[in-house]
Structures are given as C-alpha cells and as structure tokens.
Amino acid sequence: xxxxxxxxxxxxxxxxxxxxxxxxxxxxxxxxxxxxxxxxxxxxxxxxxxxxxxxxxxxxxxxxxxxxxxxxxxxxxxxxxxxxxxxxxxxxxxxxxxxxxxxxxxxxxxxxxxxxxxxxxxxxxxxxxxxxxxxxxxxxxxxxxxxxxxxxxxxxxxxxxxxxxxxxxxxxxxxxxxxxxxxxxxxxxxxxxxxxxxxxxxxxxxxxxxxxxxxxxxxxxxxxxxxxxxxxxxxxxxxxxxxxxxxxxxxxxxxxxxxxxxxxxxxxxxxxxxxxxxxxxxxxxxxxxxxxxxxxxxxxxxxxxxxxxxxxxxxxxxxxxxxxxxxxxxxxxxxxxxxxxxxxxxxxxxxxxxxxxxxxxxxxxxxxxxxxxxxxxxxxxxxxxxxxxxxxxxxxxxxxxxxxxxxxxxxxxxxxxxxxxxxxxxxxxxxxxxxxxxxxxxxxxxxxxxxxxxxxxxxxxxxxxxxxxxxxxxxxxxxxxxxxxxxxxxxxxxxxxxxxxxxxxxxxxxxxxxxxxxxxxxxxxxxxxxxxxxxxxxxxxxxxxxxxxxxxxxxxxxxxxxxxxxxxxxxxxxxxxxxxxxxxxxxxxxxxxxxxxxxxxxxxxxxxxxxxxxxxxxxxxxxxxxxxxxxxxxxxxxxxxxxxxxxxxxxxxxxxxxxxxxxxxxxxxxxxxxxxxxxxxxxxxxxxxxxxxxxxxxxxxxxxxxxxxxxxxxxxxxxxxxxxxxxxxxxxxxxxxxxxxxxxxxxxxxxxxxxxxxxxxxxxxxxxxxxxxxxxxxxxxxxxxxxxxxxxxxxxxxxxxxxxxxxxxxxxxxxxxxxxxxxxxxxxxxxxxxxxxxxxxxxxxxxxxxxxxxxxxxxxxxxxxxxxxxxxxxxxxxxxxxxxxxxxxxxxxxxxxx
Numbered sequence: 001x002x003x004x005x006x007x008x009x010x011x012x013x014x015x016x017x018x019x020x021x022x023x024x025x026x027x028x029x030x031x032x033x034x035x036x037x038x039x040x041x042x043x044x045x046x047x048x049x050x051x052x053x054x055x056x057x058x059x060x061x062x063x064x065x066x067x068x069x070x071x072x073x074x075x076x077x078x079x080x081x082x083x084x085x086x087x088x089x090x091x092x093x094x095x096x097x098x099x100x101x102x103x104x105x106x107x108x109x110x111x112x113x114x115x116x117x118x119x120x121x122x123x124x125x126x127x128x129x130x131x132x133x134x135x136x137x138x139x140x141x142x143x144x145x146x147x148x149x150x151x152x153x154x155x156x157x158x159x160x161x162x163x164x165x166x167x168x169x170x171x172x173x174x175x176x177x178x179x180x181x182x183x184x185x186x187x188x189x190x191x192x193x194x195x196x197x198x199x200x201x202x203x204x205x206x207x208x209x210x211x212x213x214x215x216x217x218x219x220x221x222x223x224x225x226x227x228x229x230x231x232x233x234x235x236x237x238x239x240x241x242x243x244x245x246x247x248x249x250x251x252x253x254x255x256x257x258x259x260x261x262x263x264x265x266x267x268x269x270x271x272x273x274x275x276x277x278x279x280x281x282x283x284x285x286x287x288x289x290x291x292x293x294x295x296x297x298x299x300x301x302x303x304x305x306x307x308x309x310x311x312x313x314x315x316x317x318x319x320x321x322x323x324x325x326x327x328x329x330x331x332x333x334x335x336x337x338x339x340x341x342x343x344x345x346x347x348x349x350x351x352x353x354x355x356x357x358x359x360x361x362x363x364x365x366x367x368x369x370x371x372x373x374x375x376x377x378x379x380x381x382x383x384x385x386x387x388x389x390x391x392x393x394x395x396x397x398x399x400x401x402x403x404x405x406x407x408x409x410x411x412x413x414x415x416x417x418x419x420x421x422x423x424x425x426x427x428x429x430x431x432x433x434x435x436x437x438x439x440x441x442x443x444x445x446x447x448x449x450x451x452x453x454x455x456x457x458x459x460x461x462x463x464x465x466x467x468x469x470x471x472x473x474x475x476x477x478x479x480x481x482x483x484x485x486x487x488x489x490x491x492x493x494x495x496x497x498x499x500x501x502x503x504x505x506x507x508x509x510x511x512x513x514x515x516x517x518x519x520x521x522x523x524x525x526x527x528x529x530x531x532x533x534x535x536x537x538x539x540x541x542x543x544x545x546x547x548x549x550x551x552x553x554x555x556x557x558x559x560x561x562x563x564x565x566x567x568x569x570x571x572x573x574x575x576x577x578x579x580x581x582x583x584x585x586x587x588x589x590x591x592x593x594x595x596x597x598x599x600x601x602x603x604x605x606x607x608x609x610x611x612x613x614x615x616x617x618x619x620x621x622x623x624x625x626x627x628x629x630x631x632x633x634x635x636x637x638x639x640x641x642x643x644x645x646x647x648x649x650x651x652x653x654x655x656x657x658x659x660x661x662x663x664x665x666x667x668x669x670x671x672x673x674x675x676x677x678x679x680x681x682x683x684x685x686x687x688x689x690x691x692x693x694x695x696x697x698x699x700x701x702x703x704x705x706x707x708x709x710x711x712x713x714x715x716x717x718x719x720x721x722x723x724x725x726x727x728x729x730x731x732x733x734x735x736x737x738x739x740x741x742x743x744x745x746x747x748x749x750x751x752x753x754x755x756x757x758x759x760x761x762x763x764x765x766x767x768x769x770x771x772x773x774x775x776x777x778x779x780x781x782x783x784x785x786x787x788x789x790x791x792x793x794x795x796x797x798x799x800x801x802x803x804x805x806x807x808x809x810x811x812x813x814x815x816x817x818x819x820x821x822x823x824x825x826x827x828x829x830x831x832x833x834x835x836x837x838x839x840x841x842x843x844x845x846x847x848x849x850x851x852x853x854x855x856x857x858x859x860x861x862x863x864x865x866x867x868x869x870x871x872x873x874x875x876x877x878x879x880x881x882x883x884x885x886x887x888x889x890x891x892x893x894x895x896x897x898x
Contacts, residue, residue, distance in 0.1 A: 004164075009773075014053075014054070015086070016142065018054075024859065033184070033374045033569065035786060037229070046083075048079075048080040052079060052080060054078040055078065055079055055223040055224055056075075056096065056098075056105075056134075058074070058106055059073075060105060060129055061127040062125070065122060073093075073174045074092065075106070077095075077246070079094055079097075079223050099260070100266055102118065106225075107230035109128070109227055110152045111129075114127075116729075117271055118270070119270060125394070130149070132144070133224045142180055143161065144162070147160070163274055178584075197642065204426050206554075221305065224255065225250075226250075226704075228703075228704050229250055229253070229254040229421060232702045237670060240277075240664075240699050241702060242540065242701045242702065243255060243258075243703075244689065245703050246676065246707060247709065247860030247861075248709030249705065249707050250269075250708050252647050253305065253675065256309055256311070257309060260309040260311060263283075263311070266282055267409070268374055277667065278667060287695070289641050289642060289645065290641050290645065291647060292321055294320075294646065295828070296811065297811060298648060298828065299319075301829060317808065325427065325606055328639065329606055331341065331568075332634070333606060333609045333632060334570075334794060335597070345596045348599065348600055349599065350600045351599075352601060353683065356687075358689055358691050360629070360654060361654050361658070361691075362594070363582050363604065364883050367604070371569070374520055428612050431565070432612060434617050434618060435562060438542050445551070449548075449552045451545075452503075452506070452548035455545040456502045459499070462538075470523055471494045473488065475493065477521035478497060480696075485613065488547070498517070498524045499530060500526060501541065502528045503518070503549065505543040506546035509543045510547050511546075562628075565612075569612070576616045600684065603656050605660040609632075610662035612664050614866075617631075624637070624666060640669065642668075642669055644662055645672040645753065647674050647829070649674060650677055650679065650685045651677040653684045655695075657685045657692065658696070678726065678856065679857050709860065710859075710862055711740035711741075711863070714859060714860070715732050717866070740864055741870070743885045743886070744888065747869070747870050747874075748869070748874070749871050754838075757791060758796075758867070759797045761836070762819060762836075765890065773802065773817050775838070779822055779835065779858050780842075781845075781847070782838075783823045784858040785823070786822070787806060789838050790821055802819060804819045804820075806820075807821055827858060830861050832861055832863060834866070835859065835862035835864060835867075837855065838869055839870060840855070840868040841872045842871070843855075844876075848877070
C-alpha cells in the first residue's frame with residue numbers, strides 16, 4: 001500500500017506541477033518541416049499536450065553504453081509530444097513521446113529490459129522497476145483515472161488517484177493512533193465502523209465500474225500499449241504482418257496505432273535505415289494509406305479512434321472493399337463495361353461462393369497459367385514456322401535470310417524451353433517475362449509482313465503481265481470508291497485485287513485442309529489459281545509468302561506490348577471460364593452467355609490483374625517513377641499506398657485480401673491485417689491464417705493475449721465457451737483482480753415480465769454509473785425480431801426516461817444515451833458496457849449450429865454487464881457455461897453512499 005500511495009502522490013504531483021507551470025514550449029519530436037510533410041500538426045500541437053500531459057510514469061534502472069553504474073531514471077511518457085523547456089518536478093525525470101523508440105518503456109512489463117539507441121547514437125539499457133498507466137483529466141485540479149499501478153509482484157487498479165488519497169485521508173480521521181500503536185481516540189462504534197466499511201466497499205466497486213465504462217458506441221481508447229501490441233507496432237516499416245488474438249485484446253486498436261507509427265518518422269529506430277527513394281513514399285504529402293473495413297458500420301466505428309491518433313477518417317483513407325473493387329474494375333482495370341470500354345457487366349451475387357478460399361486462389365492461378373499457355377502455344381507455333389522458313393531459304397540458297405531466321409529460331413527455342421521449365425512457378429512472372437523477352441522479335445514480325453507483301457505484289461505483276469486482257473475484266477468487278485486518290489490508277493487497283501487473291505491462296509497453301517477465301521474479284525481469284533497450277537515456282541513462292549504471313553500473325557501475338565496484354569485479360573478470362581471445370585455448372589451458363597461477372601469473379605480478375613501490374617513494374621522498375629506509356633499501369637499507380645491495413649480480415653475472402661495487398665506500393669509498401677478466426681461470420685472468409693501465404697508469402701502472425709474490453713468474470717465465460725466449441729483452451733493474460741458483476745439469466749414465458757426484468761437491470765446500470773446512461777445493447781436472433789424487442793422494452797424503459805432505438809443492419813451509431821437493439825449478425829467489432837441477449841433459446845432455434853459462436857461474439861462485445869433471457873430451457877449447446885450465470889440482480893453494485 002505504501003508504494004501505491006507513493007506512486008499516486010508522484011503522478012499527481014507531476015500533473016499539478018504541469019498545470020501550474022506549463023506555459024507552452026517548442027516541440028522536441030519531429031522538426032516543423034517534417035511535421036508539415038506528414039500532416040501531423042494536430043498530432044503534435046501544444047494544445048493537445050496541454051490537455052493530456054503524459055499517460056505513463058515509469059521508474060527504470062538505466063545504464064548508458066560504456067558506463068558501469070546503473071542509475072534510477074523516471075520517464076513521463078506522453079501521447080502528443082514532449083516539452084523541451086519544461087522540467088518535471090521529479091529530479092532528473094524526462095519526458096518522451098509514446099511513439100518514439102524510447103517511449104517503448106511505457107509498454108514494458110515490470111522487470112522487462114530494453115535497449116534503445118538515442119538520436120545522438122548513444123545506446124542505453126533500461127530495466128523497468130515500476131510504472132503507473134492512467135488517463136489524465138482536469139476539472140478544478142488534475143486527476144489520474146483508470147489508473148493501474150504495476151509492481152513486480154502485482155498490479156493494482158485505482159479508479160481515481162485523487163479519490164484514492166482522499167479515501168485514505170477519510171480513513172485516517174476514524175481513529176488516531178499513537179506511536180506505540182495504542183488508540184488515542186475512537187470516534188466511531190463497531191456498528192458504524194461496519195456500515196462505513198460496507199459503504200466504502202460498494203463505493204470502490206462502483207468507482208471501478210464507472211472509471212472503465214463504455215459511454216459511446218466507439219472503439220475504446222487505449223493510450224498505452226502492452227508489450228505484445230507494442231512489438232507489432234514497431235515491426236520494420238515495410239513489414240507484411242497479421243495481428244490476431246481473442247476478443248477484446250485490442251486488435252483494431254493495435255492496427256491503428258501501428259499505422260500511426262508507420263506514418264511518423266520520429267517513431268523509427270535510429271538504426272533502421274530507409275532508402276531515400278522510400279522516404280518519399282512513406283513521408284511525402286498526400287494520401288499514403290488505406291484502412292479497409294468489411295462493413296459501413298465498422299468503418300464508422302473506427303473513425304474516432306483514428307482521430308485520437310491524428311489520422312483522417314474520411315473515405316479517402318477508410319475504404320469499403322465492395323465499392324473499391326467496383327471502382328478498380330471499372331475505372332482502372334477496365335474490366336467492367338462502361339461506355340465503349342470494358343467487357344463484363346457486374347452481377348450482384350457470389351458465383352464462386354461454394355468454392356473454398358484456397359481453391360479460388362487455385363482458379364486464379366489456373367487462369368494465369370492459361371494465359372501463359374496461350375503465349376506458349378504461340379511460341380511453339382512460331383518456332384515451327386521459322387524452322388520451315390529456314391529450310392525454305394536454305395533450299396533457295398539464300399544464306400543471308402536463312403542465317404537471320406536461324407538466330408530467331410534459337411531465341412524461340414530458348415523461349416519454348418523457358419515456358420516448359422516455368423510450369424508450377426509463379427504464373428504472373430512467366431507471362432510478364434515471356435512478353436518482355438519476346439519483344440526483340442518485333443523486327444522479325446515487321447520484316448515478315450513486308451517480305452510477304454513484296455512477294456505477293458511481284459506475283460501479282462507477273463500474273464497480270466501474263467494476261468493483260470484480264471485487267472479490264474477485273475476493273476469491271478471493282479466498285480470504284482469516290483474517295484480513291486487520283487494517283488491510284490486502274491492498273492494499281494487491278495494489281496492490288498490480284499495481290500489480295502494471291503494472299504488468300506498463299507495462306508491456304510500452309511493451312512492443311514483450308515480453302516482460299518478472299519473478297520477479291522472472281523476474275524482475280526481465277527487468274528491466281530490458274531497461274532499457280534501452271535508454275536511450280538509460283539507455288540513455292542506463294543507457300544513461302546504464306547509462311548511469312550503466318551509467322552507475322554504468330555509474332556503479333558507474341559510481341560504484344562504490356563498495354564495490349566493487360567487489355568486482353570478480360571477476353572482471355574471469358575474464354576478461360578468457358579472451358580475450366582470449376583465453371584461447368586448450370587448457374588454459370590447464363591452468366592457466360594450474358595458476359596456477366598459475379599462479385600467474387602471480379603475479385604479474381606482484380607487480383608490477377610493487380611499482380612500482373614506489380615510484376616510488370618518489377619521488371620520495369622523505372623516505370624514506378626516515370627511514365628510507362630501504358631494507361632492501365634498509370635491508373636493503377638494512382639491507387640498505390642505506402643501502407644495498407646485490413647480490419648476484421650477474416651470476413652474477407654483470400655482473393656479480396658490478395659487484391660488489397662497488391663495495392664501496397666511495390667517498392668516497400670507495408671501490409672497489416674487484424675482479425676480473429678473464431679469470429680469469422682462470413683462463409684467466404686479466411687479460415688486459416690496460413691492460407692494468406694497463398695497471396696502474400698511474406699506474411700507473419702503476431703498473437704495478442706491480454707484482453708482489455710471485458711472483465712475477468714466475462715473473460716472466464718468466454719474462455720469456457722471457446723474451449724467447449726473449439727476443443728482447446730483459450731489463453732488469457734489477466735492482470736487485474738475480478739470483483740466484477742457476474743452474468744445474469746432470466747427465464748419466463750411471460751413477455752411482459754421479461755421486458756420488466758431487462759428494464760430493471762438497465763436501471764441498475766444507470767444508477768451504478770451515478771444516473772448516467774452508458775452504452776447498452778440488446779441482441780436478437782434475426783433482423784425481423786428487432787421491432788418486437790423494441791415494443792417489449794419501450795414501455796418499461798420509458799418509466800425511467802430511457803429511450804429505445806432500433807438498429808436494422810447495425811447501421812445506427814451514436815452516443816450511449818439510448819438502449820439500442822441489433823441482430824446478432826450485425827454486432828461484429830462493436831463494444832458496449834452492457835449486453836442483453838433476448839431469447840437465447842430462440843437464437844438456438846434459428847441458428848442451432850452457430851448459437852455458441854454468436855454468443856461468443858456477442859458476450860465479448862460486453863465490457864462488464866451481460867445478461868440473457870429465455871422462454872424455455874437454456875440451449876443444450878450452451879450448457880457448459882450455464883453455471884456462470886446467476887439468477888439475481890446487480891443491486892449490490894449500486895452505491896450505498898447516501
């Protein structure tokens with residue numbers, strides 16, 4: 001107790017000193033230029049510092065590198081800045097910012113050690129002795145609420161340090177004790193002593209609840225990270241990582257703080273070297289990050305938490321994948337039809353929904369392999385044609401042409417071998433490498449077209465020279481166009497007609513079974529056929545011209561540029577899904593006929609195209625900063641961000657996560673995922689974190705184990721329910737005593753009695769919090785039950801002047817002044833002080849296989865108070881936790897202080 005008193009006095013002394021002496025000073029964090037560059041003016045403003053001076057007082061042993069002695073050092077850790085010219089009242093104490101490397105001291109566990117290199121390159125070693133974490137508030141005087149005093153052997157929670165010291169002073173007035181221990185004055189009798197002790201116990205419990213109450217439907221503010229959270233936040237700036245953990249462990253909070261630290265140049269360790277080109281990506285002005293949310297409800301839910309970290313929360317930064325996917329597919333990748341661009345129309349349904357996430361990724365790879373196969377087939381076809389041409393020129397004793405084509409043949413042989421060796425490798429890399437490597441064949445394609453045209457025109461001249469009378473007959477069959485230039489005389493028109501007929505005959509000669517088809521006049525076609533029959537040499541030259549035309553056609557496919565490749569992908573996909581086994585179902589037949597895409601098919605195409613763009617930029621890195629002259633690439637570059645964060649990632653499919661990951665800047669962009677596999681509430685969501693390696697092999701997983709949202713009592717219920725459903729224990733790190741309200745249950749077939757019972761419990765919560773309404777939620781089994789629940793509660797709560805509000809689809813947010821009713825399908829990620837499950841047996845009837853999962857997600861939305869009602873028996877699947885519920889009230893937590 002003495003040490004707790006000492007720390008309480010030290011914290012309040014520093015706060016009082018700050019309130020009396022702080023007049024404003026220069027900020028010692030980032031320079032003013034850097035602050036302007038990263039738009040952190042609000043984050044580092046003196047006004048914020050004046051409103052919240054520091055949030056941790058840490059006592060540590062310190063030893064500087066090169067010295068032998070350890071000295072005691074006090075650190076005051078601030079969220080918003082460190083005043084340079086202001087000195088703490090504690091001798092030698094120092095301010096530091098939470099995000100700075102030295103600020104890690106505030107997240108350590110007692111007796112944990114830290115080595116950190118300071119900006120002046122000095123290395124210091126620290127060992128934490130004690131710390132106090134709290135929330136500073138100022139009324140007439142500064143106070144520290146929600147305080148936790150951490151010692152090596154225990155942690156003590158104190159709702160208010162100032163009230164704690166006042167209570168000690170009150171107790172000291174009860175009796176005066178002499179130095180020898182004898183009582184000099186007993187001012188109360190035993191009955192009064194017992195009454196005061198009971199009152200004090202009730203008041204203490206009530207204050208503990210009040211101090212941590214969830215007042216609003218917003219993410220709980222957690223100024224100080226624990227060591228597990230801090231470790232994730234301080235990963236290298238370009239890390240790809242997952243933060244996971246049980247409900248209430250602060251996954252979303254940690255995600256947001258990691259994002260804030262990644263955007264703050266002062267948070268980086270001195271010895272973390274960042275190339276200059278990447279500094280421009282990380283710290284230049286403009287939008288530099290996305291946070292993706294699976295629902296509008298959750299997107300709005302994180303807004304206030306982002307604001308507390310100095311981060312904007314508008315739609316530029318916080319995105320919904322459904323709308324982002326459509327924007328990418330329409331505006332950037334030109335997959336969706338709009339005006340004269342795009343191929344597909346979007347069908348608002350999931351057409352791959354029954355296929356697992358890993359299988360969908362395999363389909364995406366098969367599609368990439370299919371495109372690679374198309375190029376591979378063209379490579380082999382071109383190689384075979386060149387071989388024939390080499391032999392032809394050799395037969396004609398044309399060594400110059402033969403040697404030039406032989407060089408191309410070697411190149412094509414290498415390409416064929418590379419294609420064969422590439423099977424099973426990264427499909428996008430194979431496609432991009434083939435397109436890039438075969439670009440040197442473009443001159444050969446141009447030469448083949450020019451040579452074939454020249455040969456056919458010479459043949460046409462020879463044919464017309466052999467039958468001069470045929471010119472007039474050919475001209476009589478040609479419709480002269482009005483816009484024909486005067487320089488194009490009749491002879492030239494006749495020659496071109498014969499050349500077109502010769503072209504058709506040449507192509508037919510190298511295509512087994514093909515017939516010559518041409519729009520040329522019939523006289524020209526007859527002339528060409530008759531001439532070829534009379535001249536063996538003409539036949540050979542036509543065959544050579546045909547091979548050259550075929551070679552040009554093949555090489556045109558092979559030598560496409562990246563712009564053509566990207567624009568051809570939707571058409572490739574239309575052909576691919578017409579033959580892939582995964583699409584051979586009745587449900588796909590109409591989509592394929594109507595050229596429509598399901599939503600998850602759009603995910604697949606976006607995923608594949610974004611990966612192709614990244615691969616193109618990998619082999620052409622100068623295009624990242626310069627103009628690629630490829631319109632799709634230039635549009636995609638506008639979507640890139642230095643950091644991509646995905647909240648509740650388990651509700652997204654693997655293809656969606658893969659596409660979002662591809663929006664991280666190719667040169668060092670970071671990716672952060674947060675989620676809990678046990679709380680996945682979508683059929684297409686991620687079921688195993690290891691599957692993420694299918695779309696990002698760099699992903700590492702970090703698990704949080706210390707819950708902050710709910711009380712130790714509710715932690716016990718959640719852990720038991722988890723063990724019952726998952727067949728394994730849920731590990732918690734609990735660092736506070738659990739004198740908290742137990743869950744309650746009520747069973748009755750009388751609906752009016754049920755409504756009255758819930759209203760009475762809400763009234764108790766209202767009185768526990770000194771007649772202040774905190775956030776209270778009522779959960780029902782389905783959306784259709786919301787109105788019924790409101791009608792049940794409206795009258796009994798109106799007697800307490802408490803309003804009830806329906807929240808269909810969970811779309812209504814606001815403060816905690818009303819009791820809000822949600823379906824259990826719409827509660828993901830929310831947080832309340834109190835949660836009531838109305839008709840838990842009805843929920844079991846509606847969702848018999850998921851009732852334990854819904855209760856698990858629902859009860860972990862509650863901070864302190866949980867209650868369930870039923871008309872019949874407690875659901876069988878929930879029987880393992882039945883003993884955790886009492887059939888009483890929470891009246892004992894209402895203060896006895898009159």
